[in-house]
Amino acid sequence: MKKNHYQTMRKTILASMILVPIIPFLLVLAIGYYYFTTSLESSTITRMKRIVEDHGQMIESFLAERKADLDFIIHSYRYEDLIQPGKLAEIFEHLQKNANAFVDLGIFNQDGVHVAYHGPFKLTGKVYKEVDWFQKVLKQGYYTSDIFLGYRQIPHFIIAVAKEVDGKKWVIRATIDSFMFNNLVKRVRIGKTGEAYILNADGILQTERRSGGNLMTKPPDNIKYPEENSGIESFINTDAKGEKYLFTTAWLKDKKWLLVVRQEKADVFQTLRAAAYLIILIMIIGGTGIIGVAFFLCERIVRRMEEMDSEKESLGDQLIRASRLAELGEMAAGFAHEINNPLQIMKNEQSLIEMNLAELKENGQLKPSESLAEMEDSLDQIELQISRCADITQGILKFGRQTEYVLQDIDLRNLVPEVIALVEKKAAVHGIRLKQTLSEDTPLIHGDPSQLQQVLLNLFNNAIDAVVERHGSHGGEMEIESGPVDNLKVKILVKDNGCGISLQNSNKIFTPFFTTKPVGKGTGLGLSVCYGIIDNLGGTINVSSEKGHGTTFTIILPAAG
Amino acid sequence: MKLMLVDDEERFLSSIAKLLSKKGIDAVTATSGAEAIEKLKRQTIHVVILDVKMPGMDGNETLVEIKKLFPMVEVIMLTGHATVEFAVDGLKSGATDYLMKPIGIDDLIQKAEEAFEKRQRLEEKIRMAQARK
Numbered sequence: 001m002k003k004n005h006y007q008t009m010r011k012t013i014l015a016s017m018i019l020v021p022i023i024p025f026l027l028v029l030a031i032g033y034y035y036f037t038t039s040l041e042s043s044t045i046t047r048m049k050r051i052v053e054d055h056g057q058m059i060e061s062f063l064a065e066r067k068a069d070l071d072f073i074i075h076s077y078r079y080e081d082l083i084q085p086g087k088l089a090e091i092f093e094h095l096q097k098n099a100n101a102f103v104d105l106g107i108f109n110q111d112g113v114h115v116a117y118h119g120p121f122k123l124t125g126k127v128y129k130e131v132d133w134f135q136k137v138l139k140q141g142y143y144t145s146d147i148f149l150g151y152r153q154i155p156h157f158i159i160a161v162a163k164e165v166d167g168k169k170w171v172i173r174a175t176i177d178s179f180m181f182n183n184l185v186k187r188v189r190i191g192k193t194g195e196a197y198i199l200n201a202d203g204i205l206q207t208e209r210r211s212g213g214n215l216m217t218k219p220p221d222n223i224k225y226p227e228e229n230s231g232i233e234s235f236i237n238t239d240a241k242g243e244k245y246l247f248t249t250a251w252l253k254d255k256k257w258l259l260v261v262r263q264e265k266a267d268v269f270q271t272l273r274a275a276a277y278l279i280i281l282i283m284i285i286g287g288t289g290i291i292g293v294a295f296f297l298c299e300r301i302v303r304r305m306e307e308m309d310s311e312k313e314s315l316g317d318q319l320i321r322a323s324r325l326a327e328l329g330e331m332a333a334g335f336a337h338e339i340n341n342p343l344q345i346m347k348n349e350q351s352l353i354e355m356n357l358a359e360l361k362e363n364g365q366l367k368p369s370e371s372l373a374e375m376e377d378s379l380d381q382i383e384l385q386i387s388r389c390a391d392i393t394q395g396i397l398k399f400g401r402q403t404e405y406v407l408q409d410i411d412l413r414n415l416v417p418e419v420i421a422l423v424e425k426k427a428a429v430h431g432i433r434l435k436q437t438l439s440e441d442t443p444l445i446h447g448d449p450s451q452l453q454q455v456l457l458n459l460f461n462n463a464i465d466a467v468v469e470r471h472g473s474h475g476g477e478m479e480i481e482s483g484p485v486d487n488l489k490v491k492i493l494v495k496d497n498g499c500g501i502s503l504q505n506s507n508k509i510f511t512p513f514f515t516t517k518p519v520g521k522g523t524g525l526g527l528s529v530c531y532g533i534i535d536n537l538g539g540t541i542n543v544s545s546e547k548g549h550g551t552t553f554t555i556i557l558p559a560a561g
Numbered sequence: 562m563k564l565m566l567v568d569d570e571e572r573f574l575s576s577i578a579k580l581l582s583k584k585g586i587d588a589v590t591a592t593s594g595a596e597a598i599e600k601l602k603r604q605t606i607h608v609v610i611l612d613v614k615m616p617g618m619d620g621n622e623t624l625v626e627i628k629k630l631f632p633m634v635e636v637i638m639l640t641g642h643a644t645v646e647f648a649v650d651g652l653k654s655g656a657t658d659y660l661m662k663p664i665g666i667d668d669l670i671q672k673a674e675e676a677f678e679k680r681q682r683l684e685e686k687i688r689m690a691q692a693r694k
Contacts, residue, residue: 336641337614337640337641338641339641340641340661340662340663341570341573341641341662343662343663344570344573344641344662344663344664345570345572345573345576346663347663347664347665348573348576348577348580348666349576351580351665351666352576352579352580352583355580355583359583386663389663390663393641394661
């Protein structure tokens with residue numbers, strides 16, 4: 001039941017010591033993680049969007065500049081001038097100085113005939129009347145194409161501007177250096193996997209994709225196209241390989257092209273993952289720490305409590321025993337006093353009888369006879385028994401109330417050998433080996449030497465009796481030890497390997513009149529007197545014994561000074 | 562030497578008186594402190610053996626009273642309770658000595674004689690002092 005109590009206490013302490021710190025700890029981690037994640041995600045997405053916006057604007061302005069170039073030409077020169085041989089080459093040179101963006105330059109009349117051309121291909125004279133872009137530029141006055149193969153069978157795209165002079169339309173067209181344009185778009189590089197590319201309305205690649213995907217092919221991942229009027233969109237999508245990507249898209253070129261920037265999700269949120277790992281690590285280490293410390297402290301607290309409880313219990317036992325013995329002492333002293341009065345009368349009467357008997361014998365009124373001798377023997381016996389009673393009452397009074405004593409500093413290293421000397425002979429007769437271990441640093445104690453002598457003598461005699469009872473006259477051992485206990489106390493141990501004391505008896509041995517010796521051999525007062533003396537000196541005396549193995553008496557006394 | 566025994570136990574008084582007379586000592590007995598003081602007033606007594614524990618006026622009170630009225634009387638306290646306090650109290654109040662029950666008749670006589678001698682020495686001194694005057 002006691003054990004159970006400690007178990008329950010241990011569980012309660014452990015639970016509270018783990019839960020109380022671990023709940024806020026986990027909450028802090030979780031909240032921290034949540035806010036960190038959201039802020040990082042939103043900042044990452046914002047950053048992506050900004051990149052897309054900047055990049056989109058750059059591409060748009062590139063296209064606008066190219067258109068402006070053509071606008072400038074068409075408005076600065078007359079058709080007749082431009083178709084002069086060499087003129088176009090001159091202008092082309094001029095343009096390329098500005099931005100190395102064009103591959104060729106050509107002039108078309110209203111019927112779509114390529115009238116003048118400067119560039120690496122032989123396109124002069126080709127007719128474009130039915131071609132899609134030509135139709136559109138005549139209609140809209142300006143056109144930028146998607147990537148197409150055209151006559152030259154090379155992927156490229158063009159910018160064309162038309163002008164009407166005197167009811168006749170003519171067109172100037174430039175081919176954009178697709179290598180340069182490609183690089184312009186591809187230039188975006190975010191993390192390990194971040195890349196940018198352009199799709200047309202049909203989902204066909206207008207620029208190369210760094211991670212694979214050639215011009216004019218359709219990448220396998222299905223991008224959902226944003227709403228016509230929406231701005232920059234960001235979303236997570238899974239590509240054909242099952243890899244998750246963060247896509248960010250923006251419309252270009254009047255919503256005909258879609259600029260796509262994508263990055264593997266794992267790559268985007270790499271710091272996030274690092275943070276997550278760190279948090280898990282902290283959680284494991286912190287959690288283990290909390291649990292470990294909780295276990296350690298809990299164990300210590302419970303053990304300390306157990307110790308304190310058992311100390312309290314033994315203190316309680318000692319108090320009960322002390323108060324019981326004090327009561328007994330009072331009672332015994334009163335009892336002894338009361339016994340002494342009748343004892344006195346008995347003694348008087350016995351003396352009277354003796355005297356009268358002596359007188360009668362002297363007067364010759366009594367003849368020596370066997371019965372007279374018997375009577376005299378009886379009288380002697382009565383006297384003897386009265387003095388025995390007197391001894392007992394003296395003993396009781398000594399236990400109950402201390403007679404006068406002289407307090408002085410006592411060195412146990414001198415006192416113990418003196419007492420040992422008193423029992424040495426007796427021990428030798430019974431073949432008992434005596435051993436003294438008196439520590440050099442045994443402190444002095446303050447007490448009455450004769451009383452202490454009495455205590456030790458009593459313990460030694462008891463030990464000898466116990467040893468003789470078990471071993472006869474061979475193999476007995478008795479040991480006395482002394483030494484300091486935490487500087488303020490002195491410990492004296494008297495050990496023997498005698499017959500021991502049973503548990504139920506060891507609780508009673510300090511009680512007056514308790515004896516296991518045969519009638520007439522002991523008064524049962526020796527140890528109770530010892531107890532009284534040691535108690536009077538502010539010390540304690542305790543016994544630990546195992547029946548059949550031996551007994552150890554432990555005396556603790558306060559050190560002098 | 563004239564002795565007086567004071568104790569509440571009559572049988573003790575009678576037996577001890579008989580023993581003393583057998584030893585040739587004249588002894589008066591009293592069963593209480595009051596009776597003892599009465600008897601002291603009427604006759605000359607040298608040594609009083611006084612039990613400490615008595616009903617009515619106890620030993621110590623009787624001792625104080627005796628010493629007040631008859632300072633020359635030697636008092637030996639007799640107790641069943643040989644405690645330091647009793648002894649010290651008694652001696653402080655002017656007792657000559659104290660005895661522990663049960664006491665043998667010979668010890669009792671020895672102590673009484675010592676007290677008597679002390680008294681005689683004191684009387685001698687008083688006489689000498691008076692003679693010098």
